[in-house]
Amino acid sequence: MKQIKPIYSDILIVGAGPAGLMAALQAAQVACSGCSIRIIEKNPRAGRKLLAAGAGRCNISHTGSIEEYLQHYGPLNGSRKKLLKAVLYSFSPADLGEFFAHRDLPLKELNEGKLFPRSERSLDVVELLERSAEQAGIHIHYSDPVAELYLGNSEGETAPRTFRLRTASGTIYEAGKLLLASGGASYPQTGSTGDGYELSKELGHRIVPPRPALAPIELEAYPFGELSGISLPVELRYPGASKKAGRTTGDLLFTHRGLSGPVILNSSRYLAQGTSIEIAFTDKTPEELLHFLSEAKAAGGSGLLKSRLRALELPARFIRLLLQHTGIPEELKLADLGKQASRKLTALLTAWPLRVSRVGGWDKAMLTSGGVALPEVHPHSLESRLVPGLFFAGELLDIDGDEGGYNLQFAFSSGAVAGRSAAEQI
Numbered sequence: 001m002k003q004i005k006p007i008y009s010d011i012l013i014v015g016a017g018p019a020g021l022m023a024a025l026q027a028a029q030v031a032c033s034g035c036s037i038r039i040i041e042k043n044p045r046a047g048r049k050l051l052a053a054g055a056g057r058c059n060i061s062h063t064g065s066i067e068e069y070l071q072h073y074g075p076l077n078g079s080r081k082k083l084l085k086a087v088l089y090s091f092s093p094a095d096l097g098e099f100f101a102h103r104d105l106p107l108k109e110l111n112e113g114k115l116f117p118r119s120e121r122s123l124d125v126v127e128l129l130e131r132s133a134e135q136a137g138i139h140i141h142y143s144d145p146v147a148e149l150y151l152g153n154s155e156g157e158t159a160p161r162t163f164r165l166r167t168a169s170g171t172i173y174e175a176g177k178l179l180l181a182s183g184g185a186s187y188p189q190t191g192s193t194g195d196g197y198e199l200s201k202e203l204g205h206r207i208v209p210p211r212p213a214l215a216p217i218e219l220e221a222y223p224f225g226e227l228s229g230i231s232l233p234v235e236l237r238y239p240g241a242s243k244k245a246g247r248t249t250g251d252l253l254f255t256h257r258g259l260s261g262p263v264i265l266n267s268s269r270y271l272a273q274g275t276s277i278e279i280a281f282t283d284k285t286p287e288e289l290l291h292f293l294s295e296a297k298a299a300g301g302s303g304l305l306k307s308r309l310r311a312l313e314l315p316a317r318f319i320r321l322l323l324q325h326t327g328i329p330e331e332l333k334l335a336d337l338g339k340q341a342s343r344k345l346t347a348l349l350t351a352w353p354l355r356v357s358r359v360g361g362w363d364k365a366m367l368t369s370g371g372v373a374l375p376e377v378h379p380h381s382l383e384s385r386l387v388p389g390l391f392f393a394g395e396l397l398d399i400d401g402d403e404g405g406y407n408l409q410f411a412f413s414s415g416a417v418a419g420r421s422a423a424e425q426i
């Protein structure tokens, strides 16, 4: 290994996803002219996960104040809150909006505060970042995964500490500043296979065990397979969790094998195999629902129960399954609705109990929770507290946001902060 002359850069970045690309671009703005910035990317092109974002439409960011933003990254313990605040104030959603607007790809709000590029094409975002990197003189080395990382000294052993990387092709890179932006472990087909955890560990960092997040769930004795494709608003509860974490409202999507949709994806960080959950399919309390049913019975006479239940804004296929599940005949007349049947319906509609058998898999989870432990990272610079000159950005860090643009915003913001901080040290 010693015979191969390392290729030197001032800043070396691992990973050409949104975090790594933004880090390089912001570093290029701050760094001295003539400074070299290099990205090593395992894939033949940049931003493969970014291409898949928002089903190819790229939900880049979200409207709202930073204080509102902070509510979308799970439980806010001390170091997570500090880091998120520092990063999001330093390169804010407004800064990101301006970044794209200046490059002729302004963001627009599509639904419920979600921000997309005007063209609604992830490809345009990736091409814009690649083009900007090329114009800024950033070298991107593709199709060559980093295989090994170690600390070295450039000329003899007396020079300041440097980082050395060996890639699969055997090339050795050396740099004064190293920025790890190699993503998490979800959607491994996009290149994010958790390599950054090993690289960080080699440099002494603690990794909070990675778990699939923003993931669908599978359930024991799953009853809803035949409703696949139907989506409806619900409240999801997970008993035993803290009050705030234990209740989420949003759209639920039934799939063949389990549950998905925003309400599940955003809660998946709190769920695990064996977790008991309850789903409320109505916003009525049990008392209100019992009252609704007894009123319907009194007024309805020969009308059908299933028709009356439609007033709860439930899809017909769901009502059919509900009646089957409770053993109530589908053609039951309201006049024949007994107390026991009313109670059964009420119990399921207000708190349908289920038990999680599986969260994710990595191939379905859109995100990783866990990663580089935040107490070991300076929140304002994203520099390692253990190894000076080492920086982190993006999903590799122990931060996971809700769906809706919060994760790309964090990837871009943290990339910007880490890239600038690295460049300021040169």
Ligand SMILES: Cc1cc2nc3c(=O)[nH]c(=O)nc-3n(C[C@H](O)[C@H](O)[C@H](O)COP(=O)(O)OP(=O)(O)OC[C@H]3O[C@@H](n4cnc5c(N)ncnc54)[C@H](O)[C@@H]3O)c2cc1C
Pocket (backbone or CB within 6 Å): 014, 015, 016, 017, 018, 019, 020, 040, 041, 042, 043, 046, 047, 048, 049, 050, 052, 053, 054, 055, 058, 059, 060, 061, 144, 145, 146, 147, 181, 182, 183, 184, 186, 187, 190, 191, 192, 193, 194, 195, 196, 365, 366, 367, 393, 394, 395, 396, 404, 405, 406, 407, 408, 409, 411
């Ligand atoms: C299907 C899907 C849809 C999504 N949609 C959205 C959305 O609409 N909005 C949103 O906010 N978030 C979305 N996300 C999440 C978002 O894409 C990620 O949070 C974001 O891409 C993380 O950026 P990153 O730069 O940290 O990591 P990544 O985008 O994963 O980039 C890391 C890069 O590092 C490279 N790499 C890894 N290991 C090595 C190595 N050893 N050597 C060299 N290179 C390496 C990888 O190939 C990759 O290019 C989605 C995720 C998925 C999977």
